[in-house]
Amino acid sequence: MRILQGIAVSSGIAIGPCWIYRPAEVRMERRTIDDPTSELCRLENAVDEGRQQLSTLHSRAITSIGAEDAAIFEAHQLFLDDPEFIGAMRSSIQNNHINAEAAVAEVSEIFANQMLALEDEYFQARAQDIRDVSRRILYCLNGITLDQFILKQPSIILADDLTPSDTMQFERKMILGLCTRRGGPTSHTAILARSLAVPAAVNVPFELSTLNDGTDVILDGSTGTLTCDPGKEELAVSRQNQAKWNNTWKSQLSSAGNPAQTRDGRVVEIVANIGGVEDARQAVEFGAEGVGLLRTEFLYLDFGRLPTEEEQAAIYREIFQVMGSRPVVVRTLDIGGDKQVDYLDLQQESNPFLGWRAIRMMREHPDMLLTQMRALLKAASPENDLRIMVPMVSCLEEVLQARELFNEAKESLRRENLLTAEQTQFGIMVEIPSAALIIEHLTELVDFFSIGTNDLTQYTLAVDRTNERVAYLASPFHPAVLQLIARTIQKAHEIGKWVGLCGEMAGDPLATPLLLGLGLDEFSMAPSSIPAVKALIRKLDAEECKQVAELALRQPSITKVQNVLDGWHSRLS
Amino acid sequence: MQSSDIIVTHSVGLHARPAAEFVKTAGKFPCNITVCNLTTAGKSVNAKSILSVLTLGIQQGHIVHIETDGEQETEALKALKDLIENNFGEGS
Numbered sequence: 001m002r003i004l005q006g007i008a009v010s011s012g013i014a015i016g017p018c019w020i021y022r023p024a025e026v027r028m029e030r031r032t033i034d035d036p037t038s039e040l041c042r043l044e045n046a047v048d049e050g051r052q053q054l055s056t057l058h059s060r061a062i063t064s065i066g067a068e069d070a071a072i073f074e075a076h077q078l079f080l081d082d083p084e085f086i087g088a089m090r091s092s093i094q095n096n097h098i099n100a101e102a103a104v105a106e107v108s109e110i111f112a113n114q115m116l117a118l119e120d121e122y123f124q125a126r127a128q129d130i131r132d133v134s135r136r137i138l139y140c141l142n143g144i145t146l147d148q149f150i151l152k153q154p155s156i157i158l159a160d161d162l163t164p165s166d167t168m169q170f171e172r173k174m175i176l177g178l179c180t181r182r183g184g185p186t187s188h189t190a191i192l193a194r195s196l197a198v199p200a201a202v203n204v205p206f207e208l209s210t211l212n213d214g215t216d217v218i219l220d221g222s223t224g225t226l227t228c229d230p231g232k233e234e235l236a237v238s239r240q241n242q243a244k245w246n247n248t249w250k251s252q253l254s255s256a257g258n259p260a261q262t263r264d265g266r267v268v269e270i271v272a273n274i275g276g277v278e279d280a281r282q283a284v285e286f287g288a289e290g291v292g293l294l295r296t297e298f299l300y301l302d303f304g305r306l307p308t309e310e311e312q313a314a315i316y317r318e319i320f321q322v323m324g325s326r327p328v329v330v331r332t333l334d335i336g337g338d339k340q341v342d343y344l345d346l347q348q349e350s351n352p353f354l355g356w357r358a359i360r361m362m363r364e365h366p367d368m369l370l371t372q373m374r375a376l377l378k379a380a381s382p383e384n385d386l387r388i389m390v391p392m393v394s395c396l397e398e399v400l401q402a403r404e405l406f407n408e409a410k411e412s413l414r415r416e417n418l419l420t421a422e423q424t425q426f427g428i429m430v431e432i433p434s435a436a437l438i439i440e441h442l443t444e445l446v447d448f449f450s451i452g453t454n455d456l457t458q459y460t461l462a463v464d465r466t467n468e469r470v471a472y473l474a475s476p477f478h479p480a481v482l483q484l485i486a487r488t489i490q491k492a493h494e495i496g497k498w499v500g501l502c503g504e505m506a507g508d509p510l511a512t513p514l515l516l517g518l519g520l521d522e523f524s525m526a527p528s529s530i531p532a533v534k535a536l537i538r539k540l541d542a543e544e545c546k547q548v549a550e551l552a553l554r555q556p557s558i559t560k561v562q563n564v565l566d567g568w569h570s571r572l573s
Numbered sequence: 574m575q576s577s578d579i580i581v582t583h584s585v586g587l588h589a590r591p592a593a594e595f596v597k598t599a600g601k602f603p604c605n606i607t608v609c610n611l612t613t614a615g616k617s618v619n620a621k622s623i624l625s626v627l628t629l630g631i632q633q634g635h636i637v638h639i640e641t642d643g644e645q646e647t648e649a650l651k652a653l654k655d656l657i658e659n660n661f662g663e664g665s
Contacts, residue, residue: 071590075623078593081600084622111624118628122588126627303632311633314584 001229006179006204008224009190011528012249013242014177014199015235018217019155020208021166024148026138030102039093043086043100046140051080053136053146061168069192072129072165079133085111100141108134121301132163156219158211158226162189172196177219179204179226193221194282194528201226252531256287260523260534262516266542269522270534271327273502277315280322283527287534290327290385292450292524293502294319296372297335305343306368312375320384327385329450329500329524331429332372334358334391353458358392362401369402373409380421389427389450394434399445402428429502431455436484439491449492450524453503457481476505477561482514482553489519500524510565512536517549539572575650576640578611579657587631591661596623598652604643606653611636620653 033039054077061070079085085107092103108130115127139145149166151157151174159166161182167189178193183202193200199221206226211217218227218238222245227234261267271292272283283291299307299315320328335341336349336357349355362369373388380386390402406426413419430436431452439449453476458465460481463474476482485501492499500522505511507525512533515523525533548568555561583591599606599620606620612635618625620639631637637657641649656662 075593078596078623082596082622082624084619084625114628115624118630123627126624130624308634311584314633318584 001227001231001234004204004206004226004228006201006224006226007184008221009202010178010193010198010200011222011245012177012197012199013221013238013245014156014219015238015242016176016216017153017155017214018158018211019151020211020213021157021159021162022208023135023166024139024142024144026101026135026142026144028101028105028138029099031099032097033093033099034097036094036097039098039100039103040090042141043089043093043103043137046100046137047080047086049140050133050136051077053140054080056146057165057169060171070168073168076129076133076136076165079130080137085130101138104134104137104141120303128163132165136165156217158206158208158217160208167192177221179206179219181206181208248535249531252535253286256531256534258287258534259289260537262537262540262542262545264541264543266516268516268520268537269327269500270530270537271329271500271522271524272527272530273524274319274527277318277322279527280319283530284322284326286527286530288326288527288530290329291319291323292329292500292506292522294328294330296331296333297339300333300335300341300344301339306371309371309375309378312372313379316376316379320380320386323384325383325385327387329387329389329427329502330376332359332369332388332390333361353464359390359398359402360392362390362398362405366401366405370405370409373406374413377409377413377421377424378418380424382420382422384421385423386421387425387427387448389429389448391429391452392431392455393428393442394432396438396441396445399428399442402426403445430484430488431459433460433484436488439488440494443492443495443497446497448498448500449488450500450502450522451485451488453481453485453501453505456484456503460484475558476503476511477558477565479553479555479557479561482561485515486518486549486553493519498522507533509533509536510562510569513540513545513548513568514552514565516540516542517545517547517552574640574642575646576638577650577654578636578638579654580636581631581633581657583657583660583663584633586633586635587626587629587637592623592626594656594661595653596621596626598656599649602641602645602649602652604641604646604649606642606649607640609638611638 054073058070058073061073088107089103092107093100112127112130115123146169149169151170154174154176156177156179157175158179161180175198177198178189178200180189180202181204183189189200189202199219201219201221201224204226216230218230259267260270269289271290272288273293274280274283274291275295275298299312336352336355338352376386376388388406393399403426410419425447427446427448427450429452430449457474457476461473461478463470465471465474489499498521501515501520502524506523507529509532552561552564555564581587585591587595607617608620609615609617610629610631615629618629639650639653
């Protein structure tokens with residue numbers, strides 16, 4: 001038995017035969033040919049065949065994943081109808097007297113490179129599409145049909161990597177789980193697996209050559225592990241876990257729409273961290289009572305230039321419409337030298353996380369923040385409940401300036417008769433220890449606080465959480481981090497301001513009783529964590545949690561804190 | 574030859590579905606059709622080619638210049654103009 005650890009991207013447990021996706025090899029030699037006419041004819045037939053495949057796949061995808069996601073096959077069909085793209089292949093065969101395969105491959109690379117040169121995520125994805133379509137034509141030229149995707153039994157699909165169209169060529173009912181050697185949490189496989197609701201893990205270090213088709217494997221999409229050659233005992237245990245997981249998920253999901261109320265009647269708000277309109281829909285489905293963190297960086301990365309007020313407003317409006325009267329907390333631009341955004345004048349810094357980023361850009365570019373705030377306020381209807389927060393605050397002056405911009409944004413819109421929002425709040429993120437330590441001087445200036453525990457941990461403990469060698473030190477359960485969280489909540493409550501928390505800690509069941517005991521008002525987490533956390537809160541007693549929190553705050557180390565919480569959890573179940 | 578300058582109001586500009594609709598509409602006519610992005614002052618490209626249209630990077634608020642030349646040039650220009658002005662059938 002071998003257990004391989006990857007990255008968990010879609011929860012659930014799959015047990016069953018594995019099926020290894022080995023993309024067919026295409027002979028790719030460049031030959032000089034005498035008769036361009038017959039090569040042109042081969043190309044024509046291959047393109048026709050490709051069109052038929054895509055049409056089949058398109059109708060299949062509409063039923064399995066819906067029209068919106070299926071549109072990719074329609075787009076690919078348009079590529080095959082593109083007179084410039086296919087025309088360039090034809091000319092290449094005619095003028096260079098080369099075989100169709102070489103012409104397809106060369107022309108596709110030229111077009112893909114043109115897209116790549118545009119340095120925008122949108123065009124990077126189109127470059128992938130071009131290569132994907134090119135491969136389809138090459139397959140058709142070599143008589144390789146869709147048969148390679150026909151599975152005889154429901155299987156766990158293992159692959160080096162999967163392209164968007166690869167994944168959708170499999171019939172939904174044949175996919176037990178997806179597991180790839182490459183890819184990250186935001187890779188295509190990850191996103192698709194979540195929308196198909198199949199367990200998945202990426203970045204799993206398996207060797208394709210050591211695995212045989214049809215042998216049983218266990219894929220745990222909640223922990224990101226793949227178990228190869230499991231023993232009988234392991235299989236039996238996993239089957240039990242699977243049944244338990246499925247039942248729990250079903251019952252948690254069915255009650256996810258109900259409030260999170262403790263046994264003794266305390267109600268807290270459970271909201272979602274999202275990055276776009278798709279997430280917003282999923283969040284509502286999983287029982288989110290609002291959004292506790294809308295990340296807005298994608299807007300600035302996608303456009304390849306500063307998005308205008310109108311462009312931003314259009315996208316915010318879509319999200320607000322999905323959320324209706326539920327509160328939406330939006331974090332203004334949080335970007336820095338770790339990302340490359342040419343037009344923002346971000347320079348390579350030796351310490352990007354301590355550098356010119358997030359709210360710190362406001363001093364030189366107040367207009368940028370003003371535009372974003374105006375776009376947000378403009379997009380909100382009277383029904384919406386918009387709450388804007390600024391990230392990475394370290395001192396009073398930043399809050400003063402940001403608040404002033406917020407007021408100015410509202411005032412200017414009001415003058416222009418463009419302000420329809422009726423409920424708005426202004427808040428700051430508490431993610432730098434200095435902010436937590438001067439919180440009593442900030443409370444008057446804001447309507448709320450949101451604690452970002454990922455960064456608060458990183459800055460309190462001086463640990464770069466992306467550095468694998470020191471990442472083990474980065475725990476929000478460190479007593480120093482807990483003191484800062486406790487202090488923030490206490491001081492804010494003294495003056496009647498509410499406090500949320502939007503780091504990974506908010507979705508960690510181990511932390512739930514602790515945070516509840518500290519008096520946290522709002523928990524913001526990944527949509528898929530919501531049903532479980534809500535179910536847990538309903539089992540808790542707020543008064544008891546207070547005692548747990550007090551005990552945890554007295555502990556001297558991460559381990560001791562975790563022991564206290566573990567002990568509490570085991571008594572609970 | 575006929576031509577027209579039109580402002581694109583769709584929130585995604587001429588990408589994704591709007592781009593597809595645009596190219597499909599252009600493809601229905603026998604005449605030559607070119608399009609260029611006046612806002613970024615880029616080159617003119619074949620309006621029937623999805624890949625070429627995408628590389629124009631046409632965003633919301635950009636103005637495009639469309640030229641039709643040949644059989645059914647009037648109908649083609651009108652169809653493309655209507656498509657853009659009716660916000661690709663999505664309402665405004």
